[in-house]
Amino acid sequence: MPVKLQAESAGGCYAQLPYFHQIGITNTLEINRERAIDYLNTRDNVYVFDGFAGWDPKYRIKVRVVCARAYHALFMNNMLIRPTEEELAQFGEPDFVIYNAGQFPANRFTTGMTSTTSVEINFKRMEMVILGTEYAGEMKKGIFIVIHYLQPVKFGQLSLHSSANIGMEKGDVTLFFGLSGTGKTYVLLHHTSHAADPNRELTGDDEHVWSDTGVFNIEGGCYAKCINLSAEKEPEIYRAIRFGSILENVVFNPSNRLPDYNDVSTTENTRCAYPIEYIPNARIPCIADQPEQHHHAYVRCLSSHQKTSGTEDGVLEPIPTFSMCYSAPFIVLHPGRYASMLASKMEVTQASCWLINTGWVGGKFGTGSRCPLKYTRAIINAIHSGSIVSATYTTYDIFGLQSPTSMAWEDTEAFEKERIRLANMFAKAFKGFEDQVDSAVKSAGPTVTI
Numbered sequence: 001m002p003v004k005l006q007a008e009s010a011g012g013c014y015a016q017l018p019y020f021h022q023i024g025i026t027n028t029l030e031i032n033r034e035r036a037i038d039y040l041n042t043r044d045n046v047y048v049f050d051g052f053a054g055w056d057p058k059y060r061i062k063v064r065v066v067c068a069r070a071y072h073a074l075f076m077n078n079m080l081i082r083p084t085e086e087e088l089a090q091f092g093e094p095d096f097v098i099y100n101a102g103q104f105p106a107n108r109f110t111t112g113m114t115s116t117t118s119v120e121i122n123f124k125r126m127e128m129v130i131l132g133t134e135y136a137g138e139m140k141k142g143i144f145i146v147i148h149y150l151q152p153v154k155f156g157q158l159s160l161h162s163s164a165n166i167g168m169e170k171g172d173v174t175l176f177f178g179l180s181g182t183g184k185t186y187v188l189l190h191h192t193s194h195a196a197d198p199n200r201e202l203t204g205d206d207e208h209v210w211s212d213t214g215v216f217n218i219e220g221g222c223y224a225k226c227i228n229l230s231a232e233k234e235p236e237i238y239r240a241i242r243f244g245s246i247l248e249n250v251v252f253n254p255s256n257r258l259p260d261y262n263d264v265s266t267t268e269n270t271r272c273a274y275p276i277e278y279i280p281n282a283r284i285p286c287i288a289d290q291p292e293q294h295h296h297a298y299v300r301c302l303s304s305h306q307k308t309s310g311t312e313d314g315v316l317e318p319i320p321t322f323s324m325c326y327s328a329p330f331i332v333l334h335p336g337r338y339a340s341m342l343a344s345k346m347e348v349t350q351a352s353c354w355l356i357n358t359g360w361v362g363g364k365f366g367t368g369s370r371c372p373l374k375y376t377r378a379i380i381n382a383i384h385s386g387s388i389v390s391a392t393y394t395t396y397d398i399f400g401l402q403s404p405t406s407m408a409w410e411d412t413e414a415f416e417k418e419r420i421r422l423a424n425m426f427a428k429a430f431k432g433f434e435d436q437v438d439s440a441v442k443s444a445g446p447t448v449t450i
Contacts, residue, residue, distance in 0.1 A: 055285045173291040244274070
C-alpha cells in the first residue's frame with residue numbers, strides 16, 4: 001500500500017555501549033536515514049507489517065517494519081509474533097521501527113562509511129535503517145540486538161540466544177544454548193517431534209527471554225538451515241516448508257519450481273523462515289515456566305564453539321573460536337552482566353547445568369567425527385529422565401568439570417594436548433572480560449598457565 005514517509009533529523013547516534021559496534025557518526029546516521037526514506041517514497045508500493053517481539057505481553061515490544069519488497073515483509077511476518085485482529089486494531093505507535101531500503105545503496109563517500117552497505121540501529125530514536133543489502137536476516141539480527149539491550153536495561157530480564165522445549169507431563173523446561181551450526185534447531189526439533197519424543201513441546205528454536213516468571217520466545221517463527229534437507233532426516237523442517245514459508249539461497253528448478261536442498265553452488269548457508277505453528281509440537285503461546293536445565297555462567301560469559309562450513313564463509317573445517325554469551329554479534333552490554341544475571345537465575349531456581357558436545361568426538365578434525373545425532377538425543381533423554389545422574393564421573397583437573405569415565409578418544413595423549421590447548425585459549429580470551437566479572441565467575445575458568 002502507498003505510505004508517505006517523512007524524513008526527520010535522527011536526533012542522536014548509537015547509544016554509547018561498550019560492546020556494541022558503532023558505525024559512523026550522528027551526521028552519517030541522519031544521511032542514511034533520509035536516504036532510505038527518500039528511496040521508500042519513490043516506490044509505487046511500500047509494505048508495512050506490525051508485530052511483536054516477545055510472547056509475554058508484560059515484556060514484549062511493538063515493532064513496525066517498512067520495506068519495499070514483499071519478500072522482506074513476509075519474512076518478518078514469519079519471524080515476529082503476528083497480532084490478532086483485536087491487537088492490531090489497538091496497536092498504536094510502535095516501540096521500534098525498521099526502515100528497510102536494502103535495494104538502494106548507501107553512499108560510500110559519506111563520512112564514516114566504507115561501503116555501499118549500511119545496517120544501523122539508533123537506540124535514541126529506536127529505529128533501524130538498512131541500505132545496500134537485501135539479506136532479510138539483518139532485520140532478525142537487529143531485533144535481537146535491541147532485545148539484548150532492552151530486556152536487561154529496561155525490564156531487568158535476561159535475554160538468551162537459545163532454543164527451548166517443555167515436558168508435557170512434568171512441565172519441565174530445558175534451554176539449549178548455542179550459536180548457528182551447533183545443532184540448536186536440528187537437535188531440538190528432533191527431540192520434540194512425534195517420532196523422537198511426543199512428550200515435549202517446542203517454545204522456540206533461537207531466541208528467548210528468561211524472566212522473573214519463566215521463559216518466553218522472542219520470535220513468532222523459526223529460521224532453520226536447509227542444507228541437505230530431506231523428509232527422512234528432518235521431517236519437521238521439511239514439512240514446515242509450505243505456502244507462506246520463505247526459502248533463502250536455495251537453488252530450484254525453474255521449470256517445475258522444486259528446490260534442490262543438496263545444491264551448494266550459491267552457499268551452504270541455505271535457510272527457511274516459517275511460522276512456529278508450522279511445527280506440530282509447538283506450544284502457542286510460546287511461554288513456559290522456570291527452566292530446570294541450562295549452561296554454566298562462565299561458559300556463557302565466554303562460550304567456545306566451532307566455526308563450521310555450513311555457517312561461516314571460507315571455513316572448510318571446524319575452527320575453535322569464542323563467542324561471548326553465545327551472542328557476540330548481538331550483545332550490547334558487557335558479557336559479565338548477562339553472566340551475572342544467568343548465575344542469579346540458576347541460584348534462585350536451583351536449575352541443573354549440563355554441557356553437551358555436539359561437535360567433534362573421538363579425535364580432532366580428520367581423526368574423529370561429528371557427534372551423531374542419535375547419541376546427542378540419547379544424552380538429552382538421559383538428562384530429562386534423570387538416569388545420567390547415576391553414571392560414574394571423573395573430575396578433570398583443568399576445567400573442573402565432571403565427565404563420565406568412558407572415553408571417546410582412543411589417543412589419550414592427543415586428548416590431553418587438545419584439552420590443555422583449549423584451556424589456554426579460554427584463559428587468553430577471557431583476559432578481555434575478567435575486569436568486570438566477580439570472583440565466582442573468574443574461579444570457574446580453567447586452571448592453567450598461559
